[in-house]
Amino acid sequence: MFIEKMIDDDEVKRIATKVMDGNRISLAEGVILYDNADMATLGFLANKIREDKNGDHTYFNKNLHIEPTNRCVYSCKFCSYYQKKGEEGWEFSREQMLEKIANMGEEITEVHIVGGVHPQWDLHYYGKFFQDIKKLRPDVHIKAFTAVEISFIAKKSKMSVAEGLAALKEYGLDSIPGGGAEIFDEEIRQKVCPHKDTGEEWLYLHETAHKLGIPTNATILYGHIENSYHRIEHLNRLRELQDRTGGFNVFIPLKYKKENNELGYLGEVSIIEDIKLYAISRIFLDNFGHIKAYWPMIGKDISQLLLSFGVDDFDGTINDSTKIYSLAGAEDQSPSMSTDDMVKMIKDAGRVPVERDSIYGIIKEY
Template sequence: MLRTSSPILAPIREKIEAGERLSFDDGLVLESPEVALPELGELANLVRERKNGNAGYYNINTHLNPTNICLYRCTFCAFRSDLRDPKGYWMNDEQVLARGQEAVDNGCTELHIVGGLHHQAKYDWYRQVVQVLHDAYPTLHLKAWTPVEIDWFCRLTKKPVRWVLEDMIEAGLGSLPGGGAEIFHPEVRNQICEHKADSRRWFETHREAHALGLRSNCTMLYGHIEQPYHRIDHLVRLRELQDETKGFQTFIPLAFHPENTKLGAERNITKPSALVDLRQMAIARLMLDNIDHIKAYWIMLGIETAQISLAYGADDIDGTVRHELIYHDAGATTPEVMSVADIEQVIREAGRDPIERDTLYHRVERSAAGWRAAEAITAGA
């Protein structure tokens, strides 16, 4: 039996102990300041250990942002650049391949590829990023392009989502990241990113990807102008698609970093505290009963909070994350890369067992000859 004792949590505790699904209204209760964070964490940890035991997953990965030039002007973004801005860049094939070589040289199993929507770049350039990397480094898993980018490719080619995804798969696409979700509710989305792909398009893209056999991740950006209702609405919508397709692997709650953003300056927003971060991690674990993994993205949370998150519902802290730019441009002060030894120490200090996994959640085995994906990781095993 759990030690939680708050009367407000009693009905929810009973549901969790019985393995029953929480309702929308239950989610709003979890958001209430009347619910003590340690008690919430205890409930989330019960679910986490049911699904993933004592495992603390990580991978060895590198980020590639092929351009930061973007025609959209999302108010929460510090990464984007105008064409003539001195910080703007646009990689050529040689630079892209150099990042792939660096990834392989450092034992990476994954390259995470997202970037800006360059108004002068043709669709073929985006496809070529995937193609040249896959041709040169076929063992490197390419997790690329959010629904926002896929939507832009549809506009460039005048083709449907499925055609674009099939074409990218042919080029070497391995899975989709979870970005571009932000907050689904139009009351918020229309204020922070009104011109880019809406929630309907986001879900269409992931639904089509799952139908084609691609796995994907999902995210939520919190700590800006949204309210608890919007966050729970977001989680329930993700849960509903997962009921339908079972294609999501991991949910990543992302805290808004206000530094160098228009939204942060105009609304005088400060970064969410570690306590808020832990609450959102725990709520996600409790609400998303059909998504196997919850990731504590250490780049965004900070190493210490990510470590504590392993007791608040998270079972994964991402990976080495070489060359992350998007959160660092928004003021993140975390290191730009973390060694495997450091990652494993962080996980062990949290009382968890470090397990290297690949993008598709297979255990990774390493030897002098290199690495290979071993058995699939099964939640609840």
């Protein structure tokens, strides 16, 4: 086999052959491959799986992000977003947020809502907002809240996680975006976000959502104090849950960025680390349909490159509606792309642009 000639290390060769034969690799094999395979090998394997699953299709949607507030009861050490002492804060009223959606007309198919965990706003406060969105645009998909936001607002409304999710679904929630997974390893999580819900609580909430028929996405926050074992172990917990429910739409690696947060002294990992992480995610998560490069965070150029390392999704047009990564020092301080820009970017990388809905139904192939 061609791949065997590319690799010197016998153990890497054995694991790579297993991947090429379509077999699942174990956690231990995932760590060996990640630590010892060169970038070309990882890219070759990831691209094969990407093309087996999705051909040349590269998905995107037309979406608007709403970030209701940066006030937050938590203070995660990697977070550049929440309002710190002496910093400017914001709280949008439901009317202001609804106006942002109304201003988009028919242009968008999805509203993505995440923000800080506001001390006062409960589940019914947001529920009313969801109802208003659906009155305005019954066809728009509401993808909202990280797990920690949901568990907080449910608790505030005296509901269990399952009751809270069912109530949000009733109000109009269609799916959950997947942020807040951070890193599941208990020791590392304790160091970077000691007060936040645990990794097991994140997984429980997503499993409960899947059982209620609410699809969700999954993420990892990489590039701070975790090592390669912690990363693969994180992927392994997601793969196990996906085996049980099949409820995840897509996996999105999120890079730690250093500006305006407590861990800034760590700096940022290199582009080589980024590429390897995307590739190993595609190889390891054999039961996930899609891997997304979130371009406002990783950059447009690197996103294009990642289309050869396992990625088949570019998120959406965004319309300059998110501050989460610009506050953390991302290159693009006003992230926005027209459909034409998105289509060109994908075609320039030799792939086929496909506009999708929020659960990967095809709207238009370009």
